[in-house]
Amino acid sequence: MDLLLWRHAEAEDGSPDTLRKLTPRxxxxxxxxxxxxxxHLPKxxxxxxxxxxxxxxxxxALAQPFETDKRLAVDGNVTGLLVAAGWPDGGDTGARAVLVVGHxxxxxxxxxxxLSGEEADWTIKxxxxxxxSNRTRHGETQTILKAVVSPELL
Known part of the structure; x- marks a missing residue:
């Protein structure tokens, strides 16, 4: 299974937080x-x-159908995200690839x-x-980082 984590783009300041919209940038x-x-979209x-x-x-911006999930809200947590995505086996949907747009x-x-086996305060721009990507090799489950893409590099 592939799991793509996409942090929302730059947004305006203000409140309520849930209604902040993207800036032109x-x-x-x-x-x-x-x-x-x-x-590069997976099938x-x-x-x-x-x-x-x-x-x-x-x-x-991707112009593809998507759904929303409250478990991905600002006050969500890692467990909720992984359950919403169905990681590592696709969960109830059986999805082979999931793109999560979050915070x-x-x-x-x-x-x-x-990547490390422990939660830590890493920053995604x-x-x-x-x-x-998640795979099994020789009976061992492995998580592989396939790509990191930043708008500054595109």
């Missing part, structure tokens, strides 16, 4: 990463986003857990994408 960031993703991709407006707008610190803590 954030819209550009989301389009840049979405363009890269469009060229049968399921997209799930936080219900926060800035996450939905980031996901919309810090949940995304960074998830990346840390997947705004609109950056981290792509993980």
């Amino acid at each position: 954030g819209e550009k960031q989301a389009r840049q990463v979405a363009a890269w993703l469009s060229e 049968h991709l399921r997209i799930v986003a936080s219900p926060a407006l800035r996450c939905r707008q980031t996901a919309e 810090q610190p949940i995304l960074g803590r998830t990346a840390a857990l997947l 705004k609109s950056a994408l981290w792509w993980f």
Whole structure:
């Protein structure tokens, strides 16, 4: 299974937090990463986003159907994210690839857990994408970091 973690793009300050929208720079960031993703999308991709407006707008840049899940909200946690994504085997949906559009610190803590085995306060930059894959080799489950994409590099 592949798990793609995409942090929302730059958003305006303000409240309520859930209604903060992307800035013009954030819209550009989301389009840049979405363009890269469009060229590399895995087949049968399921997209799930936080219900926060800035996450939905980031996901919309990809122009693919997506769903929202409250477990990915600002106050969510790593366990909720992994359950919502169905990691590592696709969960109830049986998805082979899931793109999660969400927030810090949940995304960074998830990346840390997947790569080091422990949650830690890692930072994922705004609109950056981290792509993980899970496989079994010689009876051992492995998590592989396939790509890290940042809008500044595109």
